Amino acid sequence: MARATFVKAARKDYPDHGIKKGESYYWWAFRFGGKHRSKEPPKPSQLTHSEYLSQLYALQEQVGELNLAPTTVGDLESLKSDVEVIMGDMESLRDETDEKRGNVEDAFPGGSPVLETLEVRVEACENNISLLDDASSELESLIREVEARQERLAKRRKKQDEKKDPKVEAPKDEDEEEEEEDDGDEDLGEDELTQDEQSRAEDIVGSIEIEEGE
Secondary structure, three states: OOOOEEEOOOOOOEHHHOEOOOOOEEEEEEOOOEEEEEOOOOOHHHOOOOHHHHHHHHHHHHHHOOOOOOOEHHHHHHHHHHHHHHHHHHHHHHHHHHHHHHHHHHHOOOOOHHHHHHHHHHHHHHHHHHHHHHHHHHHHHHHHHHHHHHHHHHHHHHHHHHHHOOOOOOOOOHHHOOOOOOOOOOOOOOOEOOHHHHHHHHHHHHOOOOOOOO
8 A cells, every 4th residue: 555645835736636836735656656646635545556455445435434423314214325335336346356256267277366365355345245234234123113213202292282182082081091102202303313223323333344355
């Protein structure tokens, strides 16, 4: 992986990179790739010439950008969708790597270090796909639980409103009414998550650790 160097003040303009004279920037170079510059610190995916690692690091970066503080069901659904997008990209990387593995295997039926590396990478992708799929399933279960709780909340609030309305006749024997479960969410908005639900979502996302296979 290339090492980035920080420059406090550019000696001239670098218009192709949006850097003006006197501004700070970072630069890094590859042996056969020329020099790269950026006003922002480069991400790991920018510091490698390996096509596989560049894509893998980019997926790691996407995981790091996932919403760790969802507050509504909509946030949970978006989070689940984002996880599934990453999983789809990981499946594409797996397929590309497996195709290369097959080509190398055909060329070197007796085996080679490159073949071994590709086999490890394919296995790592499979593990990552399984991990992301589990996270997606857990988020789906959480969404269903939240929706069920919110439905109970809506029913309780409707009953409370009916009791306050003098036009609505109260049940003859209120003591015989089935007691509604109190989820501790009376002060929440209709679409808001409880603290416990937010923590569970954070734990699910926090468990996603992308394996490199190197």
